[in-house]
Amino acid sequence: MNFLAIAAIYRFEMQRFFRTLLQSFVSPVISTSLYFVVFGAAIGSRIDQVEGVSYGAFIVPGLIMLSVITQAISNASFGIYFPKFIGTIYELLSAPVNFLEIVIGYVGAAATKALFIGVVILATSALFVDVEIQHPGAMVAFLLLTCISFALFGFIIGIWAQNFEQLQLVPLLIVTPLVFLGGSFYSISMLPPFWQTVTLFNPVVYLISGFRWAFFGQADVSIGLSLLAIAGFTALCLFLIWRIFRTGYRIKS
Amino acid sequence: MAAFVEVSGLEKTYDDGFQALKGVDLEIREGEILALLGPNGAGKTTLISALCGITTPTGGTARVGGHDIEAEYRAARSLVGLVPQEIALEPFEKVINTVRFSRGLFGKGRDDALVEKILRQLSLWDKRTNQIKELSGGMKRRVLIAKALVHEPRVLFLDEPTAGVDVELRRDMWEVVEGLRQDGVTIILTTHYIEEAEAIADRVAVIAHGEILLVEDKAALMQRMGRKSLRIDLVEPVEAVPESLSDYELWKSPDGQSLTYTYDTNAERTGIARLVRELTEAGLVIRDIQTSQSSLEEIFVGLVKEDAA
Numbered sequence: 001m002n003f004l005a006i007a008a009i010y011r012f013e014m015q016r017f018f019r020t021l022l023q024s025f026v027s028p029v030i031s032t033s034l035y036f037v038v039f040g041a042a043i044g045s046r047i048d049q050v051e052g053v054s055y056g057a058f059i060v061p062g063l064i065m066l067s068v069i070t071q072a073i074s075n076a077s078f079g080i081y082f083p084k085f086i087g088t089i090y091e092l093l094s095a096p097v098n099f100l101e102i103v104i105g106y107v108g109a110a111a112t113k114a115l116f117i118g119v120v121i122l123a124t125s126a127l128f129v130d131v132e133i134q135h136p137g138a139m140v141a142f143l144l145l146t147c148i149s150f151a152l153f154g155f156i157i158g159i160w161a162q163n164f165e166q167l168q169l170v171p172l173l174i175v176t177p178l179v180f181l182g183g184s185f186y187s188i189s190m191l192p193p194f195w196q197t198v199t200l201f202n203p204v205v206y207l208i209s210g211f212r213w214a215f216f217g218q219a220d221v222s223i224g225l226s227l228l229a230i231a232g233f234t235a236l237c238l239f240l241i242w243r244i245f246r247t248g249y250r251i252k253s
Numbered sequence: 254m255a256a257f258v259e260v261s262g263l264e265k266t267y268d269d270g271f272q273a274l275k276g277v278d279l280e281i282r283e284g285e286i287l288a289l290l291g292p293n294g295a296g297k298t299t300l301i302s303a304l305c306g307i308t309t310p311t312g313g314t315a316r317v318g319g320h321d322i323e324a325e326y327r328a329a330r331s332l333v334g335l336v337p338q339e340i341a342l343e344p345f346e347k348v349i350n351t352v353r354f355s356r357g358l359f360g361k362g363r364d365d366a367l368v369e370k371i372l373r374q375l376s377l378w379d380k381r382t383n384q385i386k387e388l389s390g391g392m393k394r395r396v397l398i399a400k401a402l403v404h405e406p407r408v409l410f411l412d413e414p415t416a417g418v419d420v421e422l423r424r425d426m427w428e429v430v431e432g433l434r435q436d437g438v439t440i441i442l443t444t445h446y447i448e449e450a451e452a453i454a455d456r457v458a459v460i461a462h463g464e465i466l467l468v469e470d471k472a473a474l475m476q477r478m479g480r481k482s483l484r485i486d487l488v489e490p491v492e493a494v495p496e497s498l499s500d501y502e503l504w505k506s507p508d509g510q511s512l513t514y515t516y517d518t519n520a521e522r523t524g525i526a527r528l529v530r531e532l533t534e535a536g537l538v539i540r541d542i543q544t545s546q547s548s549l550e551e552i553f554v555g556l557v558k559e560d561a562a
Contacts, residue, residue, distance in 0.1 A: 002360045005358045087341030088343055091341075091400070096360055252307065253268070
């Protein structure tokens with residue numbers, strides 16, 4: 001294992017993050033505050049408790065997931081797309097590193113950034129509502145797994161994308177709808193039975209449900225299923241990345 | 254001297270069917286400077302990319318320092334530094350950080366003294382905290398060189414390092430190259446500028462259409478340069494140079510349409526008159542005769558043209 005190379009990639013990626021630290025910090029704080037104003041205060045005041053939790057607190061796990069997933073994907077996809085775009089990928093390809101080291105470096109950095117955003121949102125939320133965490137260990141585990149698995153997914157998008165439009169395409173067309181419809185702002189038990197069934201095909205439901213369970217001890221689906229879903233998703237992404245580096249898909253002719 | 258880079262039968266066919274390398278054989282000796290000359294699209298960059306791991310060869314093998322570039326890619330690549338033709342640098346990064354990054358990527362621990370030495374050598378030390386985007390084109394090229402040197406490679410590939418570069422940088426660069434040569438680093442340089450190859454290379458290889466046409470000591474080539482050549486175009490192509498003319502060491506073009514006789518202009522007798530007579534006696538009909546002062550450039554252009562014909 002070329003640990004120095006992993007550290008070099010990780011540090012290089014984090015430097016990009018620190019260059020834009022203010023943006024990285026301010027934008028999630030503002031957007032979270034807006035969600036609380038709109039959903040929590042304006043709409044939430046007309047909604048009673050959801051499953052025994054005040055609506056404002058109920059949306060906290062979903063809000064964190066929404067930002068963490070989006071950030072993990074965009075950071076990781078940009079992180080590997082940019083070297084392809086400006087040509088610096090030559091250096092990665094000519095270095096004595098294997099795919100696992102490249103992935104750990106890039107995905108690790110993207111996951112760290114997403115984790116940072118998640119913590120910022122959690123802290124911001126605490127300013128608006130009382131946040132209680134019943135299973136802190138599970139909460140941290142879910143948060144970490146989500147950061148890592150979606151950073152892996154973002155890495156794949158970054159390699160697949162051949163222009164900036166494609167880079168935005170998957171997050172915009174697939175991920176954002178899945179996250180919004182995955183129960184970020186509602187419990188799926190609030191839906192008519194037919195849509196409840198449809199929703200079960202949305203993988204993000206399992207994530208948000210599991211994450212919410214860590215906070216409130218209540219879940220739409222069983223916690224075991226949630227863990228299985230995220231483990232499966234991580235494994236799928238890892239397999240795809242392994243294939244990409246074996247075949248040199250879109251990075252090596 | 255032992256071969257440090259051994260290329261044998263290396264092929265590269267792209268997905269669209271274009272064959273960029275057609276079985277390249279090349280041995281590069283440890284500590285030498287080899288100039289790889291060739292026209293645009295000859296396969297220079299593809300060859301370098303294949304040796305550095307940027308493209309995957311579709312046939313043949315290559316070893317660097319005895320390590321197979323595919324099976325033992327870690328050991329092979331650790332020895333190799335690459336200065337690419339195109340300037341590719343992260344625009345928002347600071348000079349010193351991108352250089353440190355390169356060292357780490359090659360698995361070497363932080364070495365501030367070495368980084369400083371290299372940056373000073375390339376006149377980049379004062380710019381070390383500048384963002385890359387603030388640098389001029391020449392400065393960016395210096396950064397590429399610094400990145401390639403910072404992991405202390407034993408083989409350095411310089412792909413068109415002087416294309417569009419001012420005199421000052423060229424001079425600095427040749428100083429760096431000379432220093433590396435003294436440290437025993439093997440250097441492979443591609444260039445369009447033949448006078449550059451003349452000035453610094455130990456050996457010259459000519460590549461065209463994915464094939465190595467010639468690998469020769471520069472000294473031998475220079476010797477040829479001090480000579481004149483007489484080209485004899487024939488009415489009918491010949492299969493081989495007639496036995497009776499073997500003393501002249503004539504060089505037959507691949508199509509057999511012409512013979513070239515090189516001679517020392519300083520010699521008492523050039524032997525031209527006798528050669529022409531003996532050619533006629535051998536039954537060859539001369540269509541045209543031209544003499545020229547052969548230079549490396551002409552040898553190069555001639556080889557490339559014949560290969561294309």
